[in-house]
Amino acid sequence: MEDKNRFKTLTVPLDVLIDVVRIIKETELKNEITGVNENKSFIEIKIEYQNGLGFHQRAIENIESILDDYNHYRFEEVETDWRNS
Amino acid sequence: MIKTCAYCKEEFDAKRIDKNYCSASCRQLNHLQRKAVELFGVTVKEEHVKPSIDTSGENVKTVLPEIRKQEEQNPAIELKKEKEYKFMPSKFVDEVGTLYKTRSIKHTHNLFSNDKLINKNLEWVNVRLRCLIEAVLFISERKSITFMDLAELTNSFIHLIKSEHFKKLPDNYPFKHFTTDFKNKLKRICVENEGDEEVPLKLNRKLKIDLIVYRCELRDVVPKIKFSELTFKSNTDE
Numbered sequence: 353m354e355d356k357n358r359f360k361t362l363t364v365p366l367d368v369l370i371d372v373v374r375i376i377k378e379t380e381l382k383n384e385i386t387g388v389n390e391n392k393s394f395i396e397i398k399i400e401y402q403n404g405l406g407f408h409q410r411a412i413e414n415i416e417s418i419l420d421d422y423n424h425y426r427f428e429e430v431e432t433d434w435r436n437s
Numbered sequence: 438m439i440k441t442c443a444y445c446k447e448e449f450d451a452k453r454i455d456k457n458y459c460s461a462s463c464r465q466l467n468h469l470q471r472k473a474v475e476l477f478g479v480t481v482k483e484e485h486v487k488p489s490i491d492t493s494g495e496n497v498k499t500v501l502p503e504i505r506k507q508e509e510q511n512p513a514i515e516l517k518k519e520k521e522y523k524f525m526p527s528k529f530v531d532e533v534g535t536l537y538k539t540r541s542i543k544h545t546h547n548l549f550s551n552d553k554l555i556n557k558n559l560e561w562v563n564v565r566l567r568c569l570i571e572a573v574l575f576i577s578e579r580k581s582i583t584f585m586d587l588a589e590l591t592n593s594f595i596h597l598i599k600s601e602h603f604k605k606l607p608d609n610y611p612f613k614h615f616t617t618d619f620k621n622k623l624k625r626i627c628v629e630n631e632g633d634e635e636v637p638l639k640l641n642r643k644l645k646i647d648l649i650v651y652r653c654e655l656r657d658v659v660p661k662i663k664f665s666e667l668t669f670k671s672n673t674d675e
Contacts, residue, residue, distance in 0.1 A: 365578075367529050367645065368527050368529050368530060371525070371526075371527035371528065371529065371530075372527075378525070379522075390580055391579055391580050392578060392579065393578040406522070410522040410524075411522065414522075414524055414525055418526070418527040418530055421527070421530045422529070422530050422533075425533050425534070425537070425650075426649055426652075428656065428661055429661075431571075431575050433575075434571075434572040434575040434586075434664060435572075435663065435664045435665045436665050437571070437575065437663065
């Protein structure tokens with residue numbers, strides 16, 4: 353039988369962490385924190401979702417939409433150091 | 438800016454120039470449609486189904502037939518479907534977007550001038566201020582900064598404010614007070630942490646939102662130039 357569960361790893365900046373966690377909690381998405389980067393103020397969350405389940409897909413696209421908008425306002429490119437980025 | 442959604446073909450007010458879909462649902466459905474064609478060879482008519490339900494600004498579209506079939510076969514999914522998904526916006530991103538929109542109506546025309554001389558000063562300051570704001574945002578997201586780096590950043594603000602270009606800016610320049618206030622804040626942090634090797638530079642939520650918005654406003658008028666490639670004293674300064 354085909355495994356319907358899919359995984360997605362998201363990099364979530366501290367500024368929007370509470371918003372993303374709220375979505376994960378309210379939609380009961382299985383999740384695991386796979387990384388914490390204290391020096392860059394973000395965490396990495398691995399989310400497990402059911403492929404083809406509209407409710408889960410909308411939650412994922414909700415999170416991705418928040419991250420897209422945040423990155424649009426906050427960054428222009430990947431920043432490596434404050435003098436040369 | 439009014440654009441036409443690439444999926445449902447309806448007009449929507451695009452917050453950003455690069456937005457192609459009116460909602461996250463449309464973006465996802467477009468992706469699913471491509472996937473359906475790829476996996477099942479399903480062809481979907483060009484004319485897409487119009488939104489059936491509207492929940493707090495987020496249109497919920499009718500799902501593709503293949504996906505619906507899968508969902509109907511699974512009682513657990515049916516149960517979940519009873520819970521109507523309500524789009525949950527980010528308060529932080531919304532505040533940034535609202536402030537950016539409000540301020541751009543009020544201030545954008547004050548960031549450049551038809552007068553060549555005034556515009557030269559505006560551009561000179563805008564490029565440097567953008568660079569400093571990008572640096573402050575970058576550093577504030579790090580655990581700490583070396584005291585030497587903080588001193589260098591503070592001195593750059595001081596030189597910028599003392600420059601002839603800054604002094605000649607029009608009174609309605611939108612970042613005049615911010616630049617002076619922020620320079621004072623940095624000076625205070627330097628004095629308080631003198632002798633320490635590492636210093637944390639943390640911004641409160643409001644200041645962070647303000648800086649992200651200022652960065653966006655300056656991004657709209659000047660390019661990003663690296664700190665290492667700029668001087669903050671004008672040629673006429675001592």
